[in-house]
Amino acid sequence: MKKFIHDDFLLETDYAKELYHNYAKDQPIIDYHCHLPVDEIAANNNFANLTQIWIEGDHYKWRAMRALGIEEKYITGNATDEEKFHKWAETVPYSLRNPLYHWTHLELSRYFGIDQLLDPTSAATIYKACNEKLSCPEFSPQNLIQRMHTEVVCTTDDPLDDLSHHSRLAASEYPVKVLPTFRPDGLIEIEKIDFIDYLSALSKITDIKITDFESLKEAIRSRVHHFHNNGCRLSDHGLPHAYSAQYTEAEVNRILKLRLAEKSITQKEAAQYKSAILVALGELYAEKNWVMQLHLGPIRDTNKAVLGKVGINAGVDSIGDYQQAEHLASFLNRLNNNDNLPKTILYNSNPSDNEVFATMAGNFTGEGIKSKVQFGAAWWFLDQKDGIEDQLNVLSNMGLLSCSVGMLTDSRSFLSFPRHEYYRRVLCNMLGNDLKAGLLPNDMEWIGKIVRDVTYNNAKSFFEFPSTIKKLGTKTYKSL
Structure with a gap:
């Protein structure tokens, strides 16, 4: 009886088999977004x-x-x-x-x-x-990562993290680069009950007294600098949608001072602050040549009973139906108009937004950069065979598949790296079916090059990871 998982799993044509086995299978993995606990990687227990x-x-x-x-x-x-x-x-x-x-x-x-x-x-x-x-x-966390031919792993880290585990790994002989990603949700969510405590912790770790918007930006700059010198080259945001409210610096300053004084603010004022802080962050990312990731659209923690028993990340989130296009266009324009738009990856959780995100990405380009704004890989509820195929088809129709930076795990599991293999098989199968149907020319060498680019080369070029990392331990920086 044939094994369920066999050498040609998901590969329906001889073309697909050739593309996968000769061009995709042995490519190194750059897992540029995951949620692996870095302390467990460093401890290696x-x-x-x-x-x-x-x-x-x-x-x-x-x-x-x-x-x-x-x-x-x-x-x-x-x-x-x-x-x-x-x-x-x-x-x-x-x-x-x-x-x-x-x-x-x-x-x-x-x-x-x-x-x-x-x-x-x-x-x-x-x-x-x-x-x-x-x-x-050989089944320790570090070896499990390495045995999948992994070259880079980017974890997801709070700005308050001292990055000591990353520094420890960088100072070791471990050949896989384990790099931090800047995830500043706590800085954005001004309406959250713990927002003031969060800013207090930020003030303490940077030794910058946060009293207004300018001092907050200075403290954030300190953490961005610290992350950068520990190898960070990506940020990440988990948002319902981009923020695009109209604001002035004076208004945002007033709003932040109200919140710091533990006074209530309106929904409009919260949106103004979020819009301003998101722009300020984007400007910092552009300055450091980071890639900004925007994960947009989910509605989180919907089952409050389970949330109360289990806590966050309990598995009670779902696809949201937020309006995306106008918010996203306005936010990207604010950065782009001042030449402060960093390289960006857009991920949607709602499949009905595929074409919106793909066409939005194509609006913002940069000379000498392949797809400066990327329509990111199928994410969360969409990172299955149908969702991956849909993303690849929409990207092919609305943009350039050949410029894609490929797949990621977005996982907390040390056993999740075969998701890269899964993506590669789906990609090769799609291209193989097109070859068989005569929709693509029978130029295996060129199409194989595209496969190699999408599965590895594009990501390596796009992210520009450091060849060496400064060993900074827990030192902090007040400013650049």
Whole structure:
């Protein structure tokens, strides 16, 4: 019986097989956006069992288990790790046509050499076999990353992070670059209850007393400088939509002072502050030649009962239906008009925004830069076969697929790197089908070059990661 995950998995034509095996398969991985915990990478301690490395914290799996009606104690509760694994194994056969089914068996195959389908009858054997391997040195977090031919990993980090774990990794002999990404959501969300405490922590770490908008920008500049010198070349924002309210510096200064005095502000005033701080951040990114990532559109923490029990990232987020185009155009224009628009990647969570984001990206270009503003890879609920194909088709029709910086994991799991393989197989299969249909010329060398560019070369050029990283430890900077 043919293995489910075989050499030509997802590859429907001989053209696709040639493209994947000869041009895509062995490309290094640049995982420029993920949520791997850098402290665990630096510590490099083996996981105790398969549940801890594979199910703990994976809200994709949690959603599927809840959909099957499994009790919360077996998902995020106090059941044993083995009990939780068996409940996941019970869920897997019911996840047919969900990307989890493909990912699950890809990961079992690529990391553990297990080609058996996971279900209740195979669960005990698979759990035991994987646990035995997880105790071996080659299954430590660093080795799991490295064995996937990974060259760069960009974690997602708060501006308050001292980056000591990144510095520790940079000072080691570890060959994979583990670089920080600047994620300043706490600086933007002025309406949040902990906003003043957050600014207080920022003031302390930078030794800059934050009393107004100008001193806040100075403190942010200090952290951007610190991140840059620890190898950061990307920022990231998780927003419902871009902010584009009209404001003046005087108005924003007044609004921030009101909030610092613990007085209430209106929704309009919050939008003005958010618009101003987002522009100020964009200007800093352009100055440092960083890439700005905008993840736009989800509605988060919708199930308040689960949020109260489990906390954030519980798996109760969904696609939002926000208006995007006008906000995004206005924000990008504000930066572009003053020649302060950094290289940017736009990610949408709502598939109905595919064409909006693809065409918006094409409005803003830069001489000598391939696709200065990118329509980013299929994200979150869309990073499955259909969603990836849709993104590739829209990008091809509205822009230049050949300039894409390719895929990322966006994951908290050390076993998620086969998602790059999954993307590469889908890409090669699509191009192979076009070749078979006569929609592309039979020029394997050129199309193979495009595959190599999309899967590796474009990202390497676009992000301009440092060849060396200054060892700065926890030192902070007041200004440039």
